[in-house]
Amino acid sequence: MSMQGTYAAFSSVSHSWTVIWEELKRSREKGAVWDGIVYRLVEMRM
Numbered sequence: 001m002s003m004q005g006t007y008a009a010f011s012s013v014s015h016s017w018t019v020i021w022e023e024l025k026r027s028r029e030k031g032a033v034w035d036g037i038v039y040r041l042v043e044m045r046m
Contacts, residue, residue: 003032017045
């Protein structure tokens with residue numbers, strides 16, 4: 001369930017990179033494991 005918010009943020013038509021970053025952090029706190037490249041890509045777009 002922790003990854004669902006992040007996937008929803010990515011699939012949003014009007015996504016915000018800041019919102020995606022916050023969702024990544026939130027899901028990581030809940031135990032989700034994301035590849036490091038995901039974090040770097042989002043950071044580059046913020």
